[in-house]
Amino acid sequence: MNLLDVFKELNTEAKCLAFLEHMRWPDGVKCLACESQRITRITAKGKLNKKTNRRSPDRELYQCNECRKQFTATDGTVYHDTHLPLSKWFLAIALITESKKGISANQLKRALSVQYRTAWYLAHRIRKAMVEANPSKLGGTVEVDETYIGGKHRGNRGKFLNKEVVMGVRQRGGDLRLIHIEAPTVQNLGQQIKEHVDPKVETVVTDEWQAYPAAMIMAGIHSRKHKTIRHRDKVYVMGDVHTNTVESAFSLFKRGETGAFHKVSLKHLQRYLNEFSFRFNNRKSPDLFGMTVQRMALAGNLPYATLIEENAFTPFITPK
């Protein structure tokens, strides 16, 4: 589904609920308590508020024929506990999954006609679902590089104090990982290379930064597999030894980071990086929208308090 399909096909709450039901239980509705598939659908009439003389909307419920539990398609999901209609959730997901560079809370606020805080919180909960669930280790030819984000000065190494360091690891012709690290030390680089690169990799290409050789040893990668490109001497491409594909991902991220987010707050940077690489890695997926709706139905909620208290260096994989 693309943005236009979402507009046209998911324009009523009933249609959205049916879609969510299908994505959450592709093999048929299951009881949340006992997993029975013997379910009866019931429509609970909205209650009349005597003061305003208004009736709340009817609710579509399932009742389990085994244990009698009543539940809805949104119960226990991130879509629950929100006054936002599902049609707005879905529109937000479509906007975020389709924009190449990401979308700001302000843009979302205008598109959905909601408050800024609602849009911001919504975007973060969608972002939470946009994480590789079980990222495989990268192999073949892998490029590793770092870039600097934020801060006022054009920095280079040694001047990263007021900038955030983002490490990029990309398999040529394959997936990308973007990781927010505190500083490009042997310890940090080595740990992330170990986390994301298969030791059976053919080649790892980096620039001449002095921390890389020791980082490779730490990650269990043999020194003969490590090829270095000397940026200092303006030798950017030596045949196959280059870091151009990870650099092109950095530049796309930066266009979004400065264009759409203005100021990516430090403690949420990893979420933006996850969102970006998820979209990047799934760009050929025929239904990124449906996939994200489904992940959000299966993942737990993200309480507002947790979100604002998060540490700046959130692990790459958000624990469930």
Ligand SMILES: [Zn+2]
């Ligand atoms: Zn049951």
